[in-house]
Amino acid sequence: AQSVTQPDIHITVSEGASLELRCNYSYGATPYLFWYVQSPGQGLQLLLKYFSGDTLVQGIKGFEAEFKRSQSSFNLRKPSVHWSDAAEYFCAVGAAETGANNLFFGTGTRLTVIP
Amino acid sequence: DVKVTQSSRYLVKRTGEKVFLECVQDMDHENMFWYRQDPGLGLRLIYFSYDVKMKEKGDIPEGYSVSREKKERFSLILESASTNQTSMYLCASSPPLESYGYTFGSGTRLTVV
Numbered sequence: 074a075q076s077v078t079q080p081d082i083h084i085t086v087s088e089g090a091s092l093e094l095r096c097n098y099s100y101g102a103t104p105y106l107f108w109y110v111q112s113p114g115q116g117l118q119l120l121l122k123y124f125s126g127d128t129l130v131q132g133i134k135g136f137e138a139e140f141k142r143s144q145s146s147f148n149l150r151k152p153s154v155h156w157s158d159a160a161e162y163f164c165a166v167g168a169a170e171t172g173a174n175n176l177f178f179g180t181g182t183r184l185t186v187i188p
Numbered sequence: 189d190v191k192v193t194q195s196s197r198y199l200v201k202r203t204g205e206k207v208f209l210e211c212v213q214d215m216d217h218e219n220m221f222w223y224r225q226d227p228g229l230g231l232r233l234i235y236f237s238y239d240v241k242m243k244e245k246g247d248i249p250e251g252y253s254v255s256r257e258k259k260e261r262f263s264l265i266l267e268s269a270s271t272n273q274t275s276m277y278l279c280a281s282s283p284p285l286e287s288y289g290y291t292f293g294s295g296t297r298l299t300v301v
Contacts, residue, residue: 082228109292116192116278116292117231163230175221175246176290180230 075100075166079179086154087187094149094182096138096164105167106147107176108138112160120162123147134158159186191215194279194293201300207266209296211279217291218284220262222246222254225276225295237262269300 076099086092098104105124109117121132128140138149147164161183165176195210213220219238223231223246233246235254243254251273255263262281266273279293 107290109290114197114295116294117280117290118292119290122289175233175236178223178231180228 075104075177077164077166077177077179079162079164079182081182082180083183083185085185085187088156089153092149092151092154092158092184094162094164094184096147096149096179097145098147098164098166099145100166103142106138106140107165107167108132108136108147108149109163109165109178110134110160111163111181117163120149154184154186156186156188159184192279192281192291192293194277194296196296197294199296199298201266201269201298203270203300205266205269205300207269207298207300209264209266209277209279209298211262211264211281211293212260213262213281213291214260215281215283215291216259217281218259219282220256221280221282221290222252222262222264223278223280224248225278231278234264266298269298271300274298274300 078097107122108120111117120136121130123130123140130138136151161181163181164179167176192213201207221236222234225231232248234252237243237256253265277296280290282290
């Protein structure tokens, strides 16, 4: 069965500092991987996705993520965090081989940005 | 601008009431989903639908039902609301298999008192 682990519940960074949010997945075949962001009181917005090909994926708002099959990881990075990046971030894995396109979400990482 | 619209942002209901949460998408997507979001638990899938009049149970369907009479509308029904159903409910839609690209609504925060 698919599963997603986000080991960090809460991360605090200073504005301008770099950011890395961790995501590990469990899935037998090549997964489809996603990062979503949720601002307070809002729904989820897609930041980026990985289906195949280049393992370094660029997304919106200056975010990128790298798929590492050997580590079963898909960590999200940003070189310089802005105050507006404060939000909750969710990693998700999809499994087309099952015949469904359901996504399985991690429990989220809440990002606080301090001035 | 394509969107998924959830009819209510905030809702307060009494224990035992029948509650309807409505979701409408304007993207002609086949797939629609209902999740609930709770602190520390992330998003958990309640029900999903791949077509009109079709529904499948997700991970936590107990206490819920759904209705999809039209392609654009997917309703979540709490037959008899209970306090443990107080939560944020998120609706999403997506195009067919291998496209994913979930689009989420803004959510409905339901409080059952």
